[in-house]
Amino acid sequence: MFGLRTKSGARRRPLPEPPRWWIEYGIGASRRPDRVHTGVCRITRRGRPATRESVLEVLRTVPSAIACPLCRPDSELGLLDS
16 A cells, blocks of 8 residues: 565555556567467566557467467457357
8 A cells, every 4th residue: 555665664666567468479580479368467478568459450360379278368358259
């Protein structure tokens, strides 16, 4: 509430909120989008924060890109039938 304290008693700022969406890129020269994640998924740290629109575009236009099977961003985006 008032910030966290370190061992020395100094206050430190709370961590920023994670991004809502995350795009993971492959390794190598092409560095194409590989997977998309929700912002809270911690399967990988290799990627960049993204907007909802850019995640949707990657899932629709990059045939090799998949939605993370752990955090299921496709479900949260409403891309799956119920």
